[in-house]
Each structure stands twice: as C-alpha cells, then as structure tokens.
Amino acid sequence: MGASGRVGGGVARALGAAGAAFRVGLRSPEKWTEPSGEAAYFDLAAPTTYSALQGCPRLFLMWPPGTTTAQVGALLISARAQGIRQVVFLSILGAEKVPALPHRRIERLLERSGLEWVLLRASYFMQNLSTTHRDDIKRRGELFVPAGRGRTSMVDAQDVAEVAALALREGHARVAYDLTGPAAPDYFEVAALLSDELGQTIRHADPSALEFVRLSVLRGVALSFALFMLAEYTVARLGRAGRVTRTVEEVLGRPASDLRAFVRRERDAWR
Ligand SMILES: NC(=O)c1ccc[n+]([C@@H]2O[C@H](COP(=O)([O-])OP(=O)(O)OC[C@H]3O[C@@H](n4cnc5c(N)ncnc54)[C@H](OP(=O)(O)O)[C@@H]3O)[C@@H](O)[C@H]2O)c1
The missing domain is CATH 3.40.50.720 (NAD(P)-binding Rossmann-like Domain)
Known part of the structure; x- marks a missing residue:
C-alpha cells in the first residue's frame, strides 16, 4: 500500500x-x-x-x-x-x-x-520539512510551527521504509518498533541547521496556536489539517515528542539518518 x-x-x-x-x-x-x-x-x-x-x-x-x-x-x-x-x-x-x-x-x-x-x-517524519513546510521555508524563509522550544525526535521516512521492508522479508512478528531519528532538535536548532545548509536565513516563527491556525487557513491549508498539525506541534511544545530510541540502528545494523544528512540529500526541495 x-x-x-x-x-x-x-x-x-x-x-x-x-x-x-x-x-x-x-x-x-x-x-x-x-x-x-x-x-x-x-x-x-x-x-x-x-x-x-x-x-x-x-x-x-x-x-x-x-x-x-x-x-x-x-x-x-x-x-x-x-x-x-x-x-x-x-x-x-x-x-x-x-x-x-x-x-x-x-x-x-x-x-x-x-x-x-x-x-x-x-516519530515525526523529517520529510514534513520538505513537503508540508517546504513553501514556508522556501518562499518566506521561516519555519512556521507552533512548537515553542519543544524537541522532536524526527525520523527519516526512508529509514522507516527500510525497517518495514526488512520486517517483511525476514517475517518479523508480534513486535512494536518505536522508530525515531538519532537526536531530538528543537525548531530553533532545525531552523539554524536549515540556514547553515541552504545558505540563507531561516527563522523559527513559533506562532501562537491561534495565529498558526488563522494564517495556515489563509494560506490555503484545510482547517481540519491545520488543527491536526496544531495538536501534533502542541505535543512537541509540551515536551512530549523528544524521546529518542536506537531501534532503527538495532534493526538495520547501521545508524539512523540524521537531520543534516537528510537536508543535504533533499536540498533541491527548498531551492
Ligand atoms: N508525517 C508524519 O510525520 C508521520 C509520522 C508517523 C506516521 N505517519 C502516518 O503515515 C501515514 C502516511 O504515510 P506516508 O506519509 O508515507 O503517505 P503519503 O506520502 O501521504 O501518501 C499517501 C498514500 O496513501 C495512498 N492512498 C490514499 N488514499 C488511498 C486509498 N483510498 N486506498 C489506497 N491507498 C490510498 C496514496 O496513494 P494514491 O496515489 O492512490 O493517492 C499514497 O500512496 C499516515 O497514516 C500518517 O498518520 C505520518
């Protein structure tokens, strides 16, 4: 599927x-x-x-x-x-x-x-930065997420896919894998990393909840999706999205991709 x-x-x-x-x-x-x-x-x-x-x-x-x-x-x-x-x-x-x-x-x-x-x-896919948030980063030079200083143990969706493929091929059974990236940056750190890699200033706008929903809808995001994202980033703001696991490495036998490697690989998305 x-x-x-x-x-x-x-x-x-x-x-x-x-x-x-x-x-x-x-x-x-x-x-x-x-x-x-x-x-x-x-x-x-x-x-x-x-x-x-x-x-x-x-x-x-x-x-x-x-x-x-x-x-x-x-x-x-x-x-x-x-x-x-x-x-x-x-x-x-x-x-x-x-x-x-x-x-x-x-x-x-x-x-x-x-x-x-x-x-x-x-965990939260790094790919959200190069899809859902791409235009904010590319056109407005900002990361528009209401997550405050909350940390997120973002994972590369490709790592998740590789764990899935291995589990299918090897017939893993009756197991739950908690899949995160190797670190949990806050969005100020994510913005700094994006600025460094893309060679332009990206700032973490950190809107209030109301401002996030209002401006997202004005920019064409469906209200239901804006509310879903608000819930997701509120979890991060409350400090509940930062747990890092080593499961990707344990299953795949190699370290999970980190955010810098992901941004380098996907750089064209924001150019
Ligand atoms: N984004 C995150 O940070 C995150 C983190 C953890 C878990 N997740 C979960 O991951 C899932 C999304 O995975 P993704 O990001 O890989 O998906 P995606 O890139 O958004 O693609 C959605 C896929 O679903 C297919 N699809 C849509 N409606 C369908 C239908 N009626 N029947 C069959 N296929 C249908 C689409 O195929 P078509 O070509 O037919 O449209 C497309 O291949 C969601 O359940 C989400 O909650 C997301």
Whole structure:
C-alpha cells in the first residue's frame, strides 16, 4: 500500500533493491513505472479491489488519512481469508497511549486479527520539512510551527521504509518498533541547521496556536489539517515528542539518518 507516497514508496524501493518479488496496490496502477514490482488496482474504499492481495503472503499496511478504520478492518478480514500471514503496519510513536487515535484502533484490530503483525511506531517524519513546510521555508524563509522550544525526535521516512521492508522479508512478528531519528532538535536548532545548509536565513516563527491556525487557513491549508498539525506541534511544545530510541540502528545494523544528512540529500526541495 501507499507505494506512490513517502513510506510505501521507500518500502517498494527497498524491496526492489533486495531483489524481492512484490506487488504495489495503487488507485492509479498505470502510473507505476518502476522496473521492479507489479502494479494492481487497489482502493481501500472499494472492497472489490481487495483481490489485489491474491497470492501475497505479507502486506505493508498504512492508514491513508480520509479513509476509515472500518475499511481497514474489512481489508484485514479479506487479507486473512486470502492467505496473508503477516501485516507490517505504519503507526505513530506513542499510539499505545491514545486509544482514540485511528492508528491505535488499527493496532488493536491487528492484535485481535489472528494475523502476525509488526507495528512501526514512527516519530515525526523529517520529510514534513520538505513537503508540508517546504513553501514556508522556501518562499518566506521561516519555519512556521507552533512548537515553542519543544524537541522532536524526527525520523527519516526512508529509514522507516527500510525497517518495514526488512520486517517483511525476514517475517518479523508480534513486535512494536518505536522508530525515531538519532537526536531530538528543537525548531530553533532545525531552523539554524536549515540556514547553515541552504545558505540563507531561516527563522523559527513559533506562532501562537491561534495565529498558526488563522494564517495556515489563509494560506490555503484545510482547517481540519491545520488543527491536526496544531495538536501534533502542541505535543512537541509540551515536551512530549523528544524521546529518542536506537531501534532503527538495532534493526538495520547501521545508524539512523540524521537531520543534516537528510537536508543535504533533499536540498533541491527548498531551492
Ligand atoms: N508525517 C508524519 O510525520 C508521520 C509520522 C508517523 C506516521 N505517519 C502516518 O503515515 C501515514 C502516511 O504515510 P506516508 O506519509 O508515507 O503517505 P503519503 O506520502 O501521504 O501518501 C499517501 C498514500 O496513501 C495512498 N492512498 C490514499 N488514499 C488511498 C486509498 N483510498 N486506498 C489506497 N491507498 C490510498 C496514496 O496513494 P494514491 O496515489 O492512490 O493517492 C499514497 O500512496 C499516515 O497514516 C500518517 O498518520 C505520518
């Protein structure tokens, strides 16, 4: 799932690099132009497309915002009936503490499904800086997040994808991996690092909650997404997003990517 997106795309790249056979389930399979992997039509909102799982022993599962946990439940029932044995699910760091979170509800579905499961509880993706916040950084020279001095143990989504691919290939089971980067900078430090690497001044604007929602909506962000981000950055502001783990290194046998290496690799995004 999600092979046209960040983590799913990375999972496909990692499986392809390892020479593994795999299928990508996409709403637009005709757009799949990678040399490895076969593409099938799959839409979580359309149960008739769940036949895309036929013949696959393992599934990479992510929850696309805009879909429902009930749809994921239906997919898991179909997956089991079609012979899937293991599901590797992309969740969120700390999900186990928030029962109402869709990701936690899906974790619970998996734990009760009779399938083998791996939970990838990922911290904030570094890639949010080169996608969601790209224009603020590029056009306005500012990091517009209401996180104060709160620290975030941001992780490279490519590392998350590589852990997923390895868990699929090696058949890991009944384990939750808390995946973070190697450090937890605050956003003043992130802005300083971006300034240093991009050769221009980027400042951490640190808006108030109200200012963040008001200006985000004025700049074209959907209110629901602005409120979701506010909740996420408030967790950081309150000092609850800074926990660093060594799980990426323990699973992959190499250090997790750090933010500077990520910014160097993605530099063109902000140019
Ligand atoms: N951003 C973060 O910091 C962060 C951190 C931890 C966890 N997460 C979680 O990671 C997940 C997002 O992963 P991502 O960033 O890799 O995704 P992404 O880049 O936003 O891409 C979303 C993917 O979902 C697919 N999709 C959308 N609707 C679908 C549907 N109805 N049926 C099947 N596929 C559908 C899209 O495919 P199409 O080509 O069909 O649109 C696309 O491949 C979310 O659950 C998020 O909560 C995010």
